[in-house]
Amino acid sequence: MYPADLLKSLELVHSTRERRMAESLLRLEEQQRNELLKTYHPDYKDAAFRNLRVGANKGDRVTHEFADLLESFSDLDHARINLQPEFTTDVLVLGGGGAGVTAALFAESLGARVLLATKLRLGNSNTIMALGGMQASVAEEDSPLRHFADTMIAGNFAGSASLVKALVEDGPHIVKWLLDIGVNFDRNVLGNLATKKAGGLSAPRILSIGDHTGLNIMKVLKDEMRKSSRIELLEFTPAVELTTDADGACNGAILYDLGRRRHLAIQAKAVILATGGAGRLHNQGFPTSNNFGATGDAVVLAYRAGAGIEGMDSFQYHPTGVMFPDHMVGVLVTEAIRSLGAHLVNGNGERFVNELETRDLVAAAIIREVEGGRGVRTPSGKIGVWLDIPVLEELLEKGMLKKRFPSLFKQFRRVKIDITKRPLLIYPTLHYQNGGILIDERGESTVSNLFVAGEAAGGIHGRNRAMGNSLLDIFVFGRRAGLASAERRFAVPGSLSLNHVTRYYDRLKSLRISSVAKSPTLFPEFIVDKL
Amino acid sequence: MLTIELEGRKIKVPEGLTVIEALWDTGHDVKRGIGCLSGLCGACTVAYLEAGAQRVKFGLGCQTVVAEGMNVIMLPYFPSRMARYDMESMTSPLQELADHYPELATCNDCKACNICPEWIDVAGFVKTSREGGYESTAEKVMGCHMCGLCASRCPKSIAPQYVGLYIQRSCARQRPIPPNLAKRLEQMAVLAEDSEFAQVAALNQAELEVYCRKILDS
Ligand SMILES: Cc1cc2nc3c(=O)[nH]c(=O)nc-3n(C[C@H](O)[C@H](O)[C@H](O)COP(=O)(O)OP(=O)(O)OC[C@H]3O[C@@H](n4cnc5c(N)ncnc54)[C@H](O)[C@@H]3O)c2cc1C
Ligand code: FES
Numbered sequence: 001m002y003p004a005d006l007l008k009s010l011e012l013v014h015s016t017r018e019r020r021m022a023e024s025l026l027r028l029e030e031q032q033r034n035e036l037l038k039t040y041h042p043d044y045k046d047a048a049f050r051n052l053r054v055g056a057n058k059g060d061r062v063t064h065e066f067a068d069l070l071e072s073f074s075d076l077d078h079a080r081i082n083l084q085p086e087f088t089t090d091v092l093v094l095g096g097g098g099a100g101v102t103a104a105l106f107a108e109s110l111g112a113r114v115l116l117a118t119k120l121r122l123g124n125s126n127t128i129m130a131l132g133g134m135q136a137s138v139a140e141e142d143s144p145l146r147h148f149a150d151t152m153i154a155g156n157f158a159g160s161a162s163l164v165k166a167l168v169e170d171g172p173h174i175v176k177w178l179l180d181i182g183v184n185f186d187r188n189v190l191g192n193l194a195t196k197k198a199g200g201l202s203a204p205r206i207l208s209i210g211d212h213t214g215l216n217i218m219k220v221l222k223d224e225m226r227k228s229s230r231i232e233l234l235e236f237t238p239a240v241e242l243t244t245d246a247d248g249a250c251n252g253a254i255l256y257d258l259g260r261r262r263h264l265a266i267q268a269k270a271v272i273l274a275t276g277g278a279g280r281l282h283n284q285g286f287p288t289s290n291n292f293g294a295t296g297d298a299v300v301l302a303y304r305a306g307a308g309i310e311g312m313d314s315f316q317y318h319p320t321g322v323m324f325p326d327h328m329v330g331v332l333v334t335e336a337i338r339s340l341g342a343h344l345v346n347g348n349g350e351r352f353v354n355e356l357e358t359r360d361l362v363a364a365a366i367i368r369e370v371e372g373g374r375g376v377r378t379p380s381g382k383i384g385v386w387l388d389i390p391v392l393e394e395l396l397e398k399g400m401l402k403k404r405f406p407s408l409f410k411q412f413r414r415v416k417i418d419i420t421k422r423p424l425l426i427y428p429t430l431h432y433q434n435g436g437i438l439i440d441e442r443g444e445s446t447v448s449n450l451f452v453a454g455e456a457a458g459g460i461h462g463r464n465r466a467m468g469n470s471l472l473d474i475f476v477f478g479r480r481a482g483l484a485s486a487e488r489r490f491a492v493p494g495s496l497s498l499n500h501v502t503r504y505y506d507r508l509k510s511l512r513i514s515s516v517a518k519s520p521t522l523f524p525e526f527i528v529d530k531l
Numbered sequence: 532m533l534t535i536e537l538e539g540r541k542i543k544v545p546e547g548l549t550v551i552e553a554l555w556d557t558g559h560d561v562k563r564g565i566g567c568l569s570g571l572c573g574a575c576t577v578a579y580l581e582a583g584a585q586r587v588k589f590g591l592g593c594q595t596v597v598a599e600g601m602n603v604i605m606l607p608y609f610p611s612r613m614a615r616y617d618m619e620s621m622t623s624p625l626q627e628l629a630d631h632y633p634e635l636a637t638c639n640d641c642k643a644c645n646i647c648p649e650w651i652d653v654a655g656f657v658k659t660s661r662e663g664g665y666e667s668t669a670e671k672v673m674g675c676h677m678c679g680l681c682a683s684r685c686p687k688s689i690a691p692q693y694v695g696l697y698i699q700r701s702c703a704r705q706r707p708i709p710p711n712l713a714k715r716l717e718q719m720a721v722l723a724e725d726s727e728f729a730q731v732a733a734l735n736q737a738e739l740e741v742y743c744r745k746i747l748d749s
Contacts (some may be wrong), residue, residue, distance in 0.1 A: 124566035124574050128676070131571075138712045143720070145727065149743035155683045157740060161731050169728070172715045179708070182618055182700030184669065192711040202747045210673055215571065219677060219696055236563060258562060263668040327549045327596060331569045337568065406674055410649060411570050414594050526555045 001416040006324065007222035007423070009347060013386050013423050016349035021391065025354040033361055038490045040360045040371070042317055043463075048284050049313055054507045055303050056446070064310040065281040069300050073505060076240055076263065078256060078498040083243070085252060085496060086266035089115040089232070090489035091482070092253060093240040094266035097125030098214070098471065099454025100274035101221040102478030103485070104231050108271075110486035112388040114231045115266060117255050119238035119275070119293040119522065123222045126276050126291055126455065127474065130214025131334040131407060132198070133206040134471035136171035139195040142203035144168040151469060153356065154200045155434075155462020155507035163460045166441045167469070170476040175207065180474070183220050185209055192509065198339045198467045200358050204345035206468045211334055211407045228325065237264075238522050241501060242271060242305045242450065244492030250305060250450035252496050256522075262416065267502070269493050270449045273298040274478065277367060277433040277455040280524040285328030287321055288430040297520035298456035302437045310458035316465055319344075319362040323384035323431020325415050330429045334408065335359070335467050341395050343388040345423070346374040349371075352385075357502020360464050363428040376425060384427035389419050432470065434461050443481030449488060451481035536602040550577050550592040550603055564607025570594040573676030576648065579603035589646045589680050611682040611690035614697070624701035625665055632694050635661060637687045644681040644691055649674045653681045653691050660694055668695060669702040 002010060028036065038044050049061045052070060062070070091107040093100045096118030104114045116122075137147040140388055147168040152159060175193070179185065185207045186194040195204035209216040225231055236258040243252040243265065252267040275298040279290025288294070303309055320333040338344075338355045342364070346352050346369045353365035366385055375383040393401055401420045402409050412419050436458030443451045454474040461469060508515075532543045537553060549611045551568070554561050566574030575592035582600025592605055614631035618624055631638065638661060643653040658672040672695035682690040734742055 043708070111633075120566060121574060124572060128567060128572045129567050138709070140711060140714075145746050148728075148731075149746040152739065152743050153747075157736055161734070163738060165728055165731060169719070170714060172719060175712055176708070176716065179703065179706075179712075180619065182703040184699060184703035184706075187706075187709060191707060191709055193709040195711075212673055215676055216673060216699075220700055223696055223700065224618070226613070236656060289569070291569075292565045326547060327552070328569075329593070341643075407571070409600065410674070411594075413650075414570065425590050438586075526552075 002324070002422065003379055006376070006378065008276040009386070010423065012349040013345050013388055016024060016345070017388065017394070018392055020345070020351055020388070021395065023351060025351055027354050028357060028361065036361060036364045036368065040367040041360055042284050042286065043314055045284065049502070053511055053513065054307055056308045060312070063283050063315070064281050066296065066299065066312050068515065068517045069296065069519040069521065070303055071508060071513050072169060072499070072519045073508070074520070076519050077240070078501045081254065081263055081265070081498070083206070083265050083496040083498070086264040087115055088267045088394050089113050090269050091115070091272065091485045092117070092266050092270070093272045093274060094118070094253060094473070095274035095276060095454070096122040096235070097274065097276050097454060097474070098127035098218060099220065099474035099478040100272070101225055102475050103272045103274055103453055103482035105115055105221070105224060106479045106482030107443050107486040108228050108230050110483060112230070112489045115234065115268070116231060117234040117237045117239060117266070119236070121235050121289060122225070122233060123218050124291060124293065125218070126294060127214045127471070128218040129289070129291060129332070130471050131211045131332065132336045133196065133208030133213045133468050135201070135205045135466070135468035136175045136207055136472060137168065137203070138172055138175060138193050138207070139204050142195070144171065146203050147171060147205060150200060150202050151466060152462070153465040154464050156464060158462035160459040162441055163439070165353055166480070167460060167473055167476050170479070171472055174475045174479070178217065181224050181316040183209070183217050183221055185239065192488055194482060196336070196339070198335060199356050200466050211336065211459045213406045226240035239275070239301060240520060240522070241498060241499060242502045243496040244305055245497065248306060248500065249448040251493040265496055267493055269491045270451060270488040272443070272451040272453060272481045272485055273302060273437065273456055274452070274454045275456055279430045281521070282524070283315055283430055287430065287432040289321055289332035290430070291331055292523070295521035295524060296433070297522065298452065299437060300451065300520045301465070302447065302450060305447050305450065305500050307447045307450060308438040309436065310438045314434040314463045315430060316359060316432035316434055317363040317428035318431035319359055319366055319428050320387055320426045322424060323382050323427045324378045324425040326380050328415065329382065331411070332429060333424060334405070334433065336390055337387065337392070337405070337408070338362070340392055343391050345386040345388050347376045347385070348374055358464060359467070370427065378425065382427070384425040387424040388423045390421055390423060393420055431463055432464055434463060435502055439477065441480065442484035443477050444484060449489055451485050453477040533597060533599045535597050535600065538604050544597060548597055550579070550595050550597055550605070551575060553597050554605070561605065562629055564592065564605050568593045570741070571676065573648070573678030574607060576606050576678045576680050577603055578606045585609055590648050606680070606683070609679045609683040611679060611688070611693065613690065613693045618700055618704065623706055624704065628697060628701070631697060632689070634636065634687055634689050636679050638689055641686065641688065643684040646680055646684055648678065648680065655688065658694060665698050665702055669699045672696065672699055
């Protein structure tokens with residue numbers, strides 16, 4: 001239900017709809033694109049970044065939020081902690097989202113014993129929230145090569161060609177695997193997998209399950225995980241530090257049992273970090289679409305252990321995050337809405353960017369409108385622009401929104417906003433960590449026996465991830481990391497140490513860095529901003 | 532400020548907070564029962580009684596805004612039996628449904644389970660499941676995020692969410708392989724593209740750009 005002052009602005013959206021439907025907006029020229037990004041995209045706001053003073057990537061530009069975490073100490077008393085392992089396992093998987101569970105399943109399939117520890121309940125993750133879909137080149141007119149080219153171009157050629165090659169070549173095989181374990185991707189009347197187009201894709205390549213794609217994959221993965229007694233699960237037990245052997249290779253982790261409020265050490269022959277992204281760090285004060293546990297812990301843990309990172313100054317701000325009502329601020333409106341032709345409308349009732357431009361450009365254009373005073377203000381002082389969703393019913397067909405976006409429809413039905421009749425107020429929301437911990441094609445980081453998969457890993461998506469590539473990436477590299485780590489199961493892990501942490505802290509101290517931040521963050525500090 | 536009863540304790544909270552925010556605001560360090568904070572994952576279910584109401588309602592704590600006089604608790608988990616199986620080893624899992632979930636047959640259609648925060652017609656899909664309308668069940672449970680509230684109401688201890696998932700997976704497995712995927716996998720098996728990909732490794736950044744644009748033009 002919209003309050004009176006927003007209703008007035010809404011009138012304008014309704015009254016200009018017909019005129020807007022007749023308009024077609026030109027795509028931006030290269031120079032305009034660069035100009036727009038430079039001036040308005042948060043990644044280009046120099047004041048929001050600084051160069052790291054310690055570690056493997058000393059000198060690299062990262063966000064203040066990450067620099068604060070990397071240049072700080074942990075709550076853990078590393079000199080006094082008991083390093084006697086409470087559990088020993090072949091493969092320790094940290095994180096229970098799509099990447100972690102996939103890794104666990106494939107490591108188990110080779111006979112490895114697996115322990116999966118996760119921060120919240122298994123499956124509480126960004127994966128379960130993925131709405132729009134997953135890329136894989138299965139359409140007739142498509143090919144892995146096309147997928148490769150699209151992905152490299154979207155990432156502005158900053159992604160690693162060999163990782164992208166792995167991504168696109170595994171794609172169709174991953175789809176086969178998911179179908180085999182009972183994931184029901186949408187099909188067309190011929191029984192073919194239905195493929196949809198999206199911004200920046202040269203062929204229809206998005207596979208989906210209505211608008212609950214991640215949910216329906218995660219449900220099946222969780223169920224599948226219970227089939228084997230070789231996989232053990234520890235919920236509500238986040239990792240707070242990795243451990244290393246005398247040579248600096250990874251051989252376990254320190255976990256924190258949230259219920260018992262105590263630490264426990266785990267020894268493993270290989271460790272897979274799959275703890276996801278970092279939206280809850282709220283870069284530059286942006287709202288986020290991410291789940292409660294997305295606090296970038298993997299990067300902190302791996303970096304202290306000496307792993308190289310990449311692209312930690314590049315984040316995806318999804319153009320369409322909810323701005324009203326207050327308790328939904330940051331919640332994602334799927335890109336599929338824009339792909340189908342919904343309009344973005346400013347406070348003057350005008351469209352201001354071709355909605356099919358890539359995410360970074362559309363986000364920058366929205367910020368430009370708001371900073372230029374053409375936004376719409378909510379009663380609590382938040383500012384956004386309108387996403388005219390009802391126009392889709394006129395452009396396409398009546399009744400299509402409820403049919404094709406049941407999840408979105410229900411989310412807003414709860415707050416008495418009928419998306420078939422009312423536009424939504426939106427603003428960019430912090431959505432995805434484009435960079436992460438550097439990996440090779442097997443998923444191994446620059447620290448031996450430390451594997452990384454999913455959003456925590458870097459080097460795949462370059463400076464901008466295309467829609468649907470993340471869901472694919474978590475299964476491709478989850479699988480690869482799972483298989484490669486299982487091969488280490490015959491190794492003998494040395495005794496656990498936190499020597500890398502001591503060394504890292506010594507560096508911090510020698511630079512007179514005495515930070516007050518404690519890392520990893522684990523849980524966001526909740527400032528209920530209505531108070 | 533509003534006065535509400537939160538986890539069995541009368542307390543004042545500011546207006547406009549969700550149940551979860553109200554818990555945080557009043558010093559409850561809740562983590563269990565919190566997931567997406569977007570109304571998508573079902574981790575945060577709550578049971579509440581509105582002022583003057585007689586019937587307990589159920590909802591998502593991250594999306595339910597507290598109101599004057601509301602009496603609310605979190606109900607983030609409910610124990611229900613879940614069968615263990617290895618679906619890939621079964622040839623026709625749907626025929627084994629009754630072995631894994633025998634209690635399904637005891638349903639007497641009392642409809643107590645119809646309290647879904649996603650408005651899923653739970654009693655409806657339990658009925659189609661009993662009667663063999665599996666595809667219809669699979670369709671109906673697409674939006675189910677397994678919060679388990681329905682199971683908490685069942686006098687026969689049926690867990691509709693697990694039954695639904697079993698059927699959903701089984702139906703998906705029984706469908707033939709999609710022709711377009713089969714064709715792509717065949718093409719890839721003959722490695723037509725691998726030789727082309729081999730070139731990629733040797734390219735420098737500028738050449739790579741030209742190469743990618745060329746693919747898209749072709
Ligand atoms: C709202 C939304 C919609 C999206 N839609 C799409 C889409 O349509 N298509 C697409 O391709 N991508 C989409 N994405 C992106 C994609 O879903 C994620 O990038 C991807 O699922 C990440 O998977 P993951 O397994 O790496 O991380 P996650 O799924 O986030 O899992 C990480 C897990 O690690 C746990 N964890 C965190 N810290 C620790 C710790 N210290 N110790 C132990 N465990 C820890 C978390 O609790 C969580 O369970 C979307 C993202 C969001 C937020
Ligand atoms: S926390 Fe996911 S639905 Fe509320």
